[in-house]
Amino acid sequence: MRSGLSCRCSPFSSNARLSLRRSSTAPHHPILSLVPTSPSFPQLLQAHAQLVVRGLTASRAAMAHLLAHCALCTSAPPHYFHAIYARIDRPNVFAANNLLRCLARSAAPSDSLLFYSRSRRAGVLTNNYTFPFLLQACSRTPVVAEGAQVHAHVVKLGFDGDLYVRNALIHFYSSCCEMDESERVFNEFPERRDVVSWNAMLAGYARTGRIDVAEELFEGMPERDAISWSTMIMGYVQGGILEKGLKLFREMVDKGEMVNEAALVTVLSASAQLGLLENGQFIHSNIKARNFPITLAVGTALVDMYAKCGSIKLSKQVFDGMPQRDVFAWNAMVCGLATHGMGKEALELFQRFLNEGLRPTSVTFVGVLNACSRAGLVAEGRQYFKSMIEDYGIEPEMEHYGCIVDLLGRAGLVSEALELIEGMSVSPDPVLWGTLLGACKIHGLLDLGITIGNKLVELDPSHDGHYVLLAGIYAKARKWEDVIRVRRLMSNRGTNKVAGWSLIEAHGSVHKFVAGDREHKDSSEVYMTLEMIGRRLGEAGYMPDVSSVLHDIGDEEKVHAITEHSERLAIAFGMMVVDADLPIRIVKNLRVCGDCHEFSKMVTKVFGREIVMRDGSRFHHFKEGNCSCLDYW
DNA sequence: GTAGGGTTAG
CATH class of the missing domain: 1.25.40.10 (Tetratricopeptide repeat domain)
Structure with missing residues (x-):
């Protein structure tokens, strides 16, 4: 691992614009022309009421167009669009396609396959518009056999020359990670492909972890658009090559490409994973400067980023300011509070969530149980665990057991925790x-x-x-x-x-240290500072505890090994470069060892500094000689 | 009326 990984954090150095991708073209009908492009369910009902008032519910065209609007509304319940379709007299292929489209986007996409075979039997014709919707449904429930059957229909009915159909096929096979099939469709008619075809291939390679192939494809594409860029960035980030993702994002901005929501969400997630607060803040300030809307996904990514970068205050600020929130947003906030040890606040927020009538998911309970554990609320934790299973029908997963075992273990109820583990239906x-x-x-x-x-x-x-x-x-x-x-x-x-590492940001650069690191450009000053800190702590009565050092070496060397743990180098560096009134923020990949934890506490006491340290599983807020984890982690 | 990319988790 190289140290002093220097990475300029200015994702928006040029004057590139941000844009939200417009949703698909709204279907046109004179009466419905005022319905927004992505209507809410109430807006849809309003439009429906208009048709009733004007006596147009018997018009096949008007009702089919209403159905088309349904497909663009994410909150319309399936029974609603079924009901509209049922009212259409002798539905034509346009109406049938629109129901297909609604079903493909619903929670049960496979219903569109059922509907397709039923309407074929009923004699409703298919056209070139039918298959992209149908294949979209197949992509969302990736069962290869079903999509392959649709593919056979496409060929049989002679729609395999249509670009939209071909692209939907490529996307379907890519979604199923069947890249050989994707390649076959992609290469079959090289003249029948466009940037969408290339993007679908790119996403497939990224999804299957073939980053080098994706990279090559990206380099060789005849044309790139914002989705090509965001797909490649996502490939890096999901493949764990976070720094490369951030770098490509900066390049995207510098090239003047329109930045889209997916790219923003992805780079915020990368900043969160790396704990790069300055980088995340910079992305946020640009979102604000360019008036990019705080959509559900962007808001959630911001809430998560701030929480993971150690600033729970800013995380709450974003959450409170979000124009609307879904369960993802609430989950991010509840989980964020919990990892910061703010158990009570997390549970209060969960109560607000329930009061708003929302339904918790299994992730919500990871946050809730984690909160109970951090706040030592044993009885409540047991109660929530029970309620999760009995009231919400959520099967406990390994994470939930993890929280409960942590909760019981922390309270000293080790035998009960052992019993729980031994009684689990899945193997621990x-x-x-x-x-x-x-x-x-x-x-x-x-x-x-x-x-x-x-x-x-x-x-x-x-x-x-x-x-x-x-x-x-x-x-x-x-x-x-x-x-x-x-x-x-x-x-x-x-x-x-x-390899353990610790990372610290300073003035737009990222500095990464490993134990015994000598590679950093300010290495000698770091060691001098560390020595000074050691001296001052020694005067204050701090004694290194070498029991956690396992090397088969003499005592003096053990002290040496422990005093050069990566977090200490990062703390020393932080003391050198971070303003005295600001906390020193450190991100570690592994858990902090007992002695470094003690060392950090002492630094805050002796030097009056504040240290916020994210380790492998939680946050430690060191202040005045104490830690927010109450010495249990 | 059509296709491609994204957020939460011990």
Whole structure:
């Protein structure tokens, strides 16, 4: 891992414009011409009422156009468009296509297939417009066999020369990750393709993780539009190559390409994952400067970004200012509050959510249970877990068990947590055992901890973290020969060691440190600062705890290894460059070790600084010698 | 009337 990864964070350096992609063309009918392009359900009902008032409900054309408007409304319930279709006298292919389109976008897209075969039997004709809708439905429930059948119909009925149909086919196969088939359609008639065909291929390669192929395609495309760019950016971000995604976004802006909602949402998500507050803020300020609307997706991505970048205050501000909120937005806010240890606020928000009549999802409960755990609300946590299953019919997933095990473990109810794990219908994953092991360690249940630790190593012998956990509990039990044995086992098996890093932003650049890092351009100053900090902490009575260092080396060297953990280098660097009245914000990929946690607390006490540290699973707000996690993590 | 891209999770 290179350190001092310098990446200028100015995604909007040029005067490129932002645009929202317009929704599909609104169907035209004189009476319905005032219906907005993406109407809300009430607006749709208003339009319907107009038709009733003017006595037009018997007009096939008017009703079919109303149905066309339904397809552009995301909140119209399926029974409504079925009812409209049922009122149309001798429905023609236009009406049938529009119902197909409505169904394809509904929660049960496969209904459009049922409707298609039924209307064919009833003698309603198909035309070239029929298949893009039908294939869209197939793409949303990607079952290869059904789409392949539709493909056969396309060929049989002679629509395989239509560009829109071909593109829908490419998209369908790409959605099913059947890239060989996509390529076949794509290459069949090279003259019958356009930028949409290329974009569908690009998305397919990105989805199947073939980033290098996608990259090559992107480079070689005869023409690119905003969707090509946002698809490629998404490919990088979803493939975990976040920095490349951010870089391409900047290039997109610099080239003067219209920035679309998908690109914004994707780069906000990348900033969130990397914890790049300055980068995220810059994207936000530009969204504001260019009057880009805070849509549901953009608002949610902002709420999530601010929470993940350590600024729960700004996250709340965006959430409160959102013109409308859906369950995604609420989930992001509830989960954000919970990871910041603000359990009470998260539960209050959940209550508001319920009061608004919204239905929680399984993700909502991850946030709620997590909030209970962080606030030590054992009884409430049990109650919500029960309610999730019984009142909302949500099957508990591994994440929910994780929260409950954490909740019980934190409260010292380790045997109850163990019982819960053993009674699960799905087999517990290593993370769950790791959570329980953590509880054993905190509460001094060393024998049980050792048993679990051994189980973990057995479950996944290639994961170095498990050996570290097991060795850690042996160390706590002062069984030094076992510590050495486990450490040897780890190196003999050649486990995959995940390199730990800490990242800090300063004045538009990102600085990444690994343990013992000497690559940073200010390295010598960083070490001098670290030494100074060590001296001051020593005077204040801080003693490094070397029990978490597992290397088979002398004590003095152990102290050395621990004093060069990546978070300490980042803290030292933060002390050098971050204004004294601002918190030092650090993002780590792994969990913070016990001693670095203590070190961070001491720094805030001795130097009067504030440190916000995001580790592998939560936030630590260090202030005046204390941490928001109350020393349990 | 048509096709392509996106957000939440221990």
